[in-house]
Amino acid sequence: MSMDRRTFFVATGLGATAVTLLPAGTASATVGMSPEEEGLLLRQARDYLALRADQLTNAPSLFTRLSDGLQIDRESEARIHDDIEVIKATREDHRSVDGGNASTDISVSLVEVRIDGDRLVATVEENTKLYYQNPEPDEPECEEYWLRHDFTFLQGPSGWVMLESMPEFAGGALLPSTQAMIDTGAAPAEPEVVAEAEAPLPEVAPELENGVGPKGLSKANKKKVVNYAQKYVRKYNKSYRSYKADCTNFVSQAMRAGGWKYKGSGVGARRWNHVWYYGPAAKATSYTWAGAENWGTFARIKSKRTRKIKMSSLAPGDILQAAWKKGNPKDHSMIVVKTGKRSEKYLNYHTPSTKEKKLSRVKKESPGADWYPHRT
Template identity: 40%
Template sequence: MRIAHHRYVVVAATAAAILALADIPAEAQTGPAAAALPSSVSADTTGLAGLAESYLQQRADMLTTSPPTAKAAIAHVRATRSMAAQTQDDLAALAEKGKRYKEVDGGYTRAQVDVKVDDTTVDGGTATLQLTEHTRLRLPFTPQEVEEGAPEFEELSLPHTVKFTQGSDSAWLLSSDKADTAGGPTPTTQVSDTDAEATTDDGGGAPDEDEGGKDDAADTTPLPDSGASDTVKPGVSAAYSYNKMVAYADRYWDHHNGAYRTYGNDCTNFISQAMLAGGWGPKGGALIQRTSNKYWFYGPTKWTTSYTWAGAENWYWFAKKHAKRTKILGNVWQLAKSDVLQADWTRNNNIDHSMIVTKKYRGTPYLTYHTGDTHNKSLSKLLSDHPRAWWYAHRT
């Protein structure tokens, strides 16, 4: 369940956090402020979730166009000495990331973080939370621009394993945070020195066909104003409903549809679901066809599902070559709503990731995807995050 009504724990602990980071024991505090502080934070889910949420909120705030100082942000994080040092480095890196985002497309004006705790384990002086961070990053658009079609927020949903250790005063201190970032682009509230590479199972594999070489990767050079217009595809065509593709992605970007499996690298599974919702019909279905890029179908098990359903590389060949359901665009800025963008992070000629365009405003596509579940991240930011990637833009 989503945890609520726990912010009072964080407020009460804030002053103690400053002392904890300075290694001043709680019992050494004097004066009115000390009298107002608890000597410990009980190991209940609400209290620990509040501490985790405060920590994640500080990270998100550093991305905004008016971030707090690192000193002010770290004062809100109750952490062990080593975790405080790591957090301080991360906060500085996130502030730089926020500056870069501001330069490329205006950045974010505000951040709001909520956490949903999935599991809590307390073992003596150690507590472990399995939780999901849900962050909304407000984009710099006016209400009128949002009414015209601009996205109001970029959103992300990210699982974490967060651990706490009891200090000498029995207060719980954040000791580690491991976010699940495998396979997809680096989530907005995280920092990474390298481009992502898909290393987890995506349901694909070596196909029956020798496909040869791909089309050239799409150009990333911004188009002149005349060419960067908001390309509008019809909501429906003779065969497909593009509106339904987008509506599906908007609905299930973070609440995965229980009718489907979730893969370790789930991005293309999600794209296939959206295409199916918009009218793409399955092709094939026999067990012997699952390893061929000529077929596309979902079955009750991984072994009765085609490689092309959830494998990014396999999907490319089915959609573009064999079924001819997509057309490769020469420039990523030509993408329109319901189009698909794929990425080869390391230029090794194997596609790693798939995304769908859910908004386009004033020439900028906004992408939604699973694995690093994200809703409406601007193409500008993705290109800035991954300057070495090869991109393949599909008109659906």
């Protein structure tokens, strides 16, 4: 049986490189590429992502980037212009809060390349560092995040033309500053927000062992929470499942590492907000484990393992939750990992994986949010 071939050409500084993709008759198929071919696609992706990130400092214009070889179709170019205006406004917000960003550093890695009809789709993981202005010696030097994108390319007369870049994030995500902030909706709670069962479990008493007492976690156990948040912010712990909206799953893992004990088990109790546990399957894991609203209800109201404090009192090992629209259920959960000058707090979280982002920036970028600080 013969197989059709389609050959595309990627423009380089010295000419063009042929890229043969098989099979042509498949609607969507993963394909292999040579290191040179991968490098050409990655250069396009990195140039595009650098264009966005550089708007947070002093950036070259889009025209300059296009003349340097970044090929984008006209419709995409118009969308990028709109996004850039939003990112520039974020840049000014950062400058008003803390002086802004000194520089950026962007790297990319290729996850997968596939054919989708007559187009090529490259899944790329972005790793970006946004360096803070004049950090103190004991403060983080940058915010760092990891985010996957699907880049769609169409063959043009002189190489790949980028039609679209779609970042991968779930509803309720806290988007990086390089992405135009949009309404992503409430975080799916697969965990979901549900009513209490008709026959609720008794209230959970505060834990009195393993460093968890009526006043919360011990100093040593809060350090364990921070250590976990630093270790697994990027490289997920394979002992746990991951969720599309993974922020509260990450928080629960960290609290477990810090001494919280499971309460309850099994399939039948998982919908109740009195319980908190991780099971061998999603259907045997409580909604309070990975649902932001459910976790908040369990932690502060049902179990009293956390208590309400002022935002300014947040310390390493504490948890901050947010509802991006006032009056809505909680969307997002974050772990405080460090404090800095002028009462600054630094946050680690998943969705997307983000390390040491300043709370002052999160607040500035989310003016309509409700905040739920937890003393653990």
